[in-house]
Amino acid sequence: MLPANEKWFTEVHQDAGSAWSLAIETRLAHEVTDYQTIEVYQTRDWGNLMVIDGFVMLSTRDNFLYHEMLTHPALFSHPDPKRVLIIGGGDCGTLSEVLRHQGVERCTQVEIDEQVTRLAEKFFPELCARNDDPRAELLFDDGLAHIKNQPEGSLDLIIVDSTDPIGPAEGLFGPGFVKDCYRALAEGGIFVQQSESPLLHKDLIAGIRDNMGQAGFSDIKTLGFPQPCYPSGWWSASQARKGGTIEAADPARFEASGIETRYYNPEVHRGALSTQL
Amino acid sequence: MLPANEKWFTEVHQDAGSAWSLAIETRLAHEVTDYQTIEVYQTRDWGNLMVIDGFVMLSTRDNFLYHEMLTHPALFSHPDPKRVLIIGGGDCGTLSEVLRHQGVERCTQVEIDEQVTRLAEKFFPELCARNDDPRAELLFDDGLAHIKNQPEGSLDLIIVDSTDPIGPAEGLFGPGFVKDCYRALAEGGIFVQQSESPLLHKDLIAGIRDNMGQAGFSDIKTLGFPQPCYPSGWWSASQARKGGTIEAADPARFEASGIETRYYNPEVHRGALSTQL
Numbered sequence: 033m034l035p036a037n038e039k040w041f042t043e044v045h046q047d048a049g050s051a052w053s054l055a056i057e058t059r060l061a062h063e064v065t066d067y068q069t070i071e072v073y074q075t076r077d078w079g080n081l082m083v084i085d086g087f088v089m090l091s092t093r094d095n096f097l098y099h100e101m102l103t104h105p106a107l108f109s110h111p112d113p114k115r116v117l118i119i120g121g122g123d124c125g126t127l128s129e130v131l132r133h134q135g136v137e138r139c140t141q142v143e144i145d146e147q148v149t150r151l152a153e154k155f156f157p158e159l160c161a162r163n164d165d166p167r168a169e170l171l172f173d174d175g176l177a178h179i180k181n182q183p184e185g186s187l188d189l190i191i192v193d194s195t196d197p198i199g200p201a202e203g204l205f206g207p208g209f210v211k212d213c214y215r216a217l218a219e220g221g222i223f224v225q226q227s228e229s230p231l232l233h234k235d236l237i238a239g240i241r242d243n244m245g246q247a248g249f250s251d252i253k254t255l256g257f258p259q260p261c262y263p264s265g266w267w268s269a270s271q272a273r274k275g276g277t278i279e280a281a282d283p284a285r286f287e288a289s290g291i292e293t294r295y296y297n298p299e300v301h302r303g304a305l306s307t308q309l
Numbered sequence: 310m311l312p313a314n315e316k317w318f319t320e321v322h323q324d325a326g327s328a329w330s331l332a333i334e335t336r337l338a339h340e341v342t343d344y345q346t347i348e349v350y351q352t353r354d355w356g357n358l359m360v361i362d363g364f365v366m367l368s369t370r371d372n373f374l375y376h377e378m379l380t381h382p383a384l385f386s387h388p389d390p391k392r393v394l395i396i397g398g399g400d401c402g403t404l405s406e407v408l409r410h411q412g413v414e415r416c417t418q419v420e421i422d423e424q425v426t427r428l429a430e431k432f433f434p435e436l437c438a439r440n441d442d443p444r445a446e447l448l449f450d451d452g453l454a455h456i457k458n459q460p461e462g463s464l465d466l467i468i469v470d471s472t473d474p475i476g477p478a479e480g481l482f483g484p485g486f487v488k489d490c491y492r493a494l495a496e497g498g499i500f501v502q503q504s505e506s507p508l509l510h511k512d513l514i515a516g517i518r519d520n521m522g523q524a525g526f527s528d529i530k531t532l533g534f535p536q537p538c539y540p541s542g543w544w545s546a547s548q549a550r551k552g553g554t555i556e557a558a559d560p561a562r563f564e565a566s567g568i569e570t571r572y573y574n575p576e577v578h579r580g581a582l583s584t585q586l
Contacts (some may be wrong), residue, residue, distance in 0.1 A: 033319055034311070034328055042310060042330075048538075049354030051311055053319075057521035077326030094508060094541075231371060231537060258535045258543035260327075260508060264371075266535035267543015294585060303580015308571060 041073055041081065043088050045263040048232045052088070052263070054078055060155060065144045067177045067200050072155045075225040078261075080155045082123065084148075084195055092156065094260045095125055098226075099159075100296040101257040102269050105304060106189055107136075108281035108289075109271070113188040114138070117216075119175035119204060121193030122148030125159040127168060132189070132291050138167055144200055146172040178201045182216040190217060192225040197236065205236075207243045210272075214247040219275045223249065227270040229263055230256045230307060237268065237309060244272035250276045256307035257295070268307065280305055318350055318358065320365050322540040325509045329365070329540070331355055337432060344422045344477050355538075357432045359400065361425075369433065371537045372402055373510065375503075376436075377573040378534040379546050380406040382581060383466055383501045383531055383560035384413075385566075388550070390465040391415070391457045394493075396452035396481060398470030399425030402436040404445060407468070409568050415444055421477055423449040453480045459493040467494060469502040474513065482513075484520045487549075491524040496552045500526065504547040506540055507533045507586060515586060521549035528554045533584035534572070545584065557582055 034040045042053040055076040063070045069085040079092020091100070094294055103126055107113050116130050116139040122143035130139045143149055149170065153160045162168060171178070179190075190213045197205040204225075213223050227233075227240050237254055244252045249272035259267035271278055281298040311317045311330055319330040338349040340343045348360040356369020367375070378402055384390050391414040393407050399420035407416045420426055426447065430437045439445060448455070456467075474482040482504075490500050504510075504517050514531055521529045526549035534543035542556045548555055558575040 035321060038326075040328070042328075044312060049315075049352060051317070051319075053328040053330070055326035074327060097543075161428040231535075256535065258508075258533065258541075260541040260543055264535075264537040265376075266537055296585050297585065299583035300580045301575045303583075306574050306576035306580075308574065 035077045038076070040076065041083065043086065045232070048263055051261065052261070054081060054091070056081070061151055063147050063151070064143050065147045067188050070151055072151055082151065082155070088195060088261045089195070090123055090125065090156070091261050095159070097257055098259050098267065099125040099129050100293050101228060101255060101304065102126055102191060102193060102224060103223060104291070104293065104296045105269070105281070106191065106271055106299050107133050108149055108286060108298070108301065109278050110188055110222050115187045116129045116140070116191070117182070117187050118142065119176045119179070119190065119192045119194065120201065121191070123152040123156055123159055124163055125150060125156070126191055128159050128162045131162040131165050131168060131229055133289065135289045136167060138169065140169040140171060142171045142173050142175045142178045144172070144174055176209055179209065179212045179216055184215050185218040186297050187216050188218055190221070190223045194226060197229070205240065205247060210243040210247045214249060214274060217274045221274045222278070223272045223274070227254060227268045229266055230254070230268050230309060231264045231266050234309060237270065240270050244270070249273060250275050253278045253305050254307055254309055255304035257304055278305070315353070318360065319364065322509070325540055327540065329538070331358060331368070338428055340424050340428070342422050342424045347428060349428055359428065359432070360400050362476060364473060365538045366472070367402065367433070368369050368398055368538050372436070373571045374534055375536050375544065376402040376571050378532060378581065379403055379468060379470060379501060379503060381568070381570065381573045382532055382546070382558070382578050383468065383499045383548055384410050385563060385575070385578065386555050387465055387499050388497065392464050393417070393466045393468070394459070394464050395419065396418060396456070396467065396471065397478065398468070400429040400433055400436055401426060401440055401470055402433070403470045405436050405439045408439045408442050408444060410566065413444060415446065417446040417448060419448045419450050419452045419455045421449070421451055425482050453486055456480045456486065456489040456493055460477070461492050462495040464499050465495055467498070467500045471503060473505070482517065483522060487520040487524045490529055491526060491551060494551045498551045499555070500549045500551070502547050504531060504545045506543055507531070507545050508541045511586060514547065517547050521547065524549070526550060527552050530555045530582050531584055531586055532581035534581055555582070
């Protein structure tokens with residue numbers, strides 16, 4: 033039983049027979065947009081919490097794990113990533129990590145629901161601190177349509193930072209979208225997709241990897257990492273490269289970048305690449 | 310809210326403002342011993358679940374993470390571990406992993422509460438499958454007293470597989486016990502202690518590492534790993550070595566051991582050793 037002397041937000045993981053709850057102080061926002069229902073809570077111990085259609089998106093306290101592991105392994109694997117596209121990612125945490133790489137010349141974020149970004153600016157300002165970087169481009173559009181309009185071979189890195197594969201994000205887990213991404217990537221480019229829990233969602237991960245293989249990618253890796261606010265607390269990102277293999281970061285390059293992280297480092301990167309499925 | 314059409318077991322993490330729940334089918338056991346209250350539940354999706362004094366100890370589904378990471382990194386770091394002592398660990402999952410190492414000549418498990426082991430034999434038989442190994446010695450005794458009686462330099466590895474630092478396990482987190490362990494270890498020996506969550510329990514981990522340093526250990530490392538059934542889903546083991554440094558496994562030695570794992574491997578080991586605190 034959850035103690036009645038606190039207010040709780042609970043996310044039930046129906047297919048896993050588990051649930052996760054956070055003690056909350058108050059609800060800060062509740063918006064019904066054209067796409068979904070977005071809520072923001074002030075929690076007792078986890079900072080602010082964004083919830084979409086009842087599913088936890090991020091908390092102030094632990095989002096660094098997800099955002100670091102969705103970005104830095106791919107950026108440090110690619111020899112020289114300059115042109116980056118983020119599909120989803122409206123909280124701007126992924127954008128913020130990408131822009132820490134000085135070699136990136138342009139990073140476009142295509143979020144379907146502008147209100148996600150507007151609420152992030154208000155309640156997660158630390159994630160939006162680089163939104164004014166001249167290299168950043170924030171679009172509010174359908175990622176499925178956007179990718180079809182990109183010239184062939186025009187991107188070095190595509191990061192899919194989406195919600196679960198239900199609702200607006202469902203198409204982002206389909207084979208057609210992955211093929212479109214393959215086409216838009218330059219030779220040696222890397223496609224990254226958040227790919228749920230290695231403990232709970234093995235079939236989904238297998239499906240994501242199948243789509244990547246069928247699209248023509250030459251190497252596919254799934255990286256595991258802790259992520260407390262998501263079901264099971266163990267999450268993953270799957271990467272696929274167009275030509276060549278996916279390698280861990282060169283420690284000297286990481287060192288030279290001057291990027292300070294709280295979880296990611298080249299050794300953690302190697303370990304994540306060795307996640308068994 | 311937790312759906313009323315299911316029965317739920319909930320553990321509240323009071324100091325973290327979070328809670329974790331599992332859908333349960335039925336309670337299989339409820340025993341009040343001289344030390345604690347032990348319950349076993351059959352869950353809907355996580356196999357069996359052991360709970361002590363309201364805190365989750367292990368589930369069938371995810372205990373492999375904890376048991377592999379408490380044992381193999383230490384056993385593969387040590388050049389030739391022959392004499393192993395486990396303090397606590399009554400479910401026998403740690404013992405089982407240790408005994409997979411052919412070089413181990415004796416592994417003694419000192420659990421204070423015999424009923425933990427009796428219930429594990431009944432409800433987690435896969436963890437107890439090696440209890441009849443002639444190298445295994447199961448004692449039901451106070452670990453604090455046991456370690457004082459061990460000859461100086463008589464052990465290669467001590468693994469503290471305890472409950473949280475409250476109740477019967479509190480003394481296992483004190484400086485006196487750690488000094489006793491240091492004395493009992495041979496030169497080059499390794500002390501391992503489960504050390505809670507890198508996200509939630511930074512002060513506790515700092516205290517554990519302080520105790521290790523003050524006892525005279527020459528190298529100290531904290532290894533992080535996912536562990537869904539514990540608070541935050543991100544857990545740690547802290548290691549200390551008596552003389553010399555703590556290194557990751559030699560991949561060739563791991564390969565030659567023939568030990569098959571579901572999470573641990575030498576690359577994951579290196580990554581875990583690089584956990585930032």
